[in-house]
Amino acid sequence: MNLISAPMAAITHSAFRRLLACFKEPDEYFSEMIHAPSAISGGGFEKWYFRANPSPEKLIWQITSPEEEAAASCVPILLQYGGLGIDLNMGCCAPQIVNSGAGFAWMKKPILQTASLVRNIKKAVLMYDEQKSGPQTEPIRFSVKLRLGETEDYERLLSFCKMLVCEGVDLITLHPRTQKQKYSRPCKHEYTARLSSDLPIPVYGNGDINSLEVLEKNAAQYPCAGWMIGRAAVQKPWIFYELAKEYLKNGTAAEIEEKIEIDLLKTAELFLNFLQEDQPQEFYLTRAQRFFAFFCDNFSFAHHIKSRILNCKNLDDMLLNLKAYFEEVPEDRLIMV
Template sequence: MSAPMATISTPAFRTLLEELGGCDLYGSEMINAASLLTGGPFESYYLMGDPVPEKLVHQLVGGDVETLWKAAEYLDRIPGFGIDLNMGCSAPEIIRAGGGIRWMRSISDARRLLAGTRARVKRKLLSVKLRLGEREDPEYLLSFCQALVQEGIDFLTLHPRTRKDKFGRFARWEYVALLKKHLSVPVIGNGDVRSYEDYCRVRERYHPDGVMIGRAAVRAPWIFAYIRYKEKKALPQNPFTVNLHEIALRFLDLLPRYQPKEFLESRAKRFFKYFSENLFFGHQFFTQVWNASGWEEIRTIVDGYFSLHPEEVVRVMG
């Protein structure tokens, strides 16, 4: 499953993933519940189901119970696979508004939110994505997640880092194994899966029901297809090949179809922050992209880089 990532998991990015082989489920960008209900100018872009609505999980974020209830009820009426409640975001502005990981401070508050949401979400699966909490506390984490299960969630995703960790420490996948052992719903793990080898390691060691990949899928949008390729044990004479230049241009072509003009530059820069890690001179390339003044200039920079470095256009993987 591809992770819900703010400013990244747009319909354009999801379409790119699907064209490169796709994954089982797609997470949307975070959808602010209050903005959804008040009809913000860009909400229609967040709600797009492309490329495959039946594989899309819309993720809601917010700090007000009744607003989240109404937003979930609205999302339940539009095409999609599921609705996910964000209880893991550690961005300061989200926490100040009472959302994200703030929900993990009170089991009773989380119960009330889930009970009302479950009563309103009747057509889709309901899930929660969360972190370890404010600190490592296995007993509290398990009690919290058991409460979510009792209130009717269909599955949950754990990003096993604390609020203060952000992305600074390795994800502690042993907590995924803990939840998998004690909960009666599927448990998906997320964090530090950057390669096929990482994927195999967490599957074999911690036995999650699924694996969610976030930033690594931006760096390598073909990662889901490559995992399937490796699992099929393809013959050496059929190597897995990607064209980095074509992928970069395809993403830029998709952006105007699925994003307002106000977002084109920022979304392109966010994508290339990670995608540039594929390039030998990636730091120099991304500096140029970051300093670009417009989506069109970014395209020119992409073409220019691969013209200067044709040896980097095609990547062959065994």
């Protein structure tokens, strides 16, 4: 069973992936979603999205696109930097994305239109594969990440996914919530297990996995090929280390025994350093704010420190505020996992 780091816009860039790797890498990393029309037009910031580190061989590029031509053209542009696969975003329900015709909009468009998009991306993936050199290289995987649909209609979801399989999709990730369902209610992994047993391709489950206990419960009850973790990995970038005991493919006996001490201040500092190495200056503040919105949930006075961090004007200021927090609340700084 694979454990996967979920795609999250403005969070799962290479700086964040490097932070995960300091503790324990997941089996796969999904990039933040990459807007295909912008990627092909080569705007000034695009090169930052194309960073494949720390482990290009574990990276899946996620694309989002309102139209098929841009989506297909984006495939070789991304794969030239490495990566084990291409993922198409059909799950994002943010109104600005859906209204533009991207993300979840592809689950609502006429089925033939969506089939044509998928077929063309698959064609681009196969073409890239053919031109790649080296006999031992694995074929590039093409996956789709989606939600349940507009309503909880399993038969409709299954027939949509069968279309995806017919058009050459190799793997599906299901975040089992409908378009309108927010995070406050638990997602329904019974659909993940049903889809996994009804489809001939691997299915990953995604949603609400935030500890070993929750993972074990879901894995036992809802079998599928892997579990993707989003928000919990931002709050606890060491989560793949915690889960390594039972589930990471490459876990060793030594790791199973070992407890490690996590220093939250040093972890924050490390992230800010990676951010400055791997992102353009224009992104520093927004990316740091996104990260700390989750990371600060480790702190006893999360609300208080979050509002301080959100008001900071630069990264140095953020770090000063974090240091001041740990001076006030030193018992929050170290945790054992």
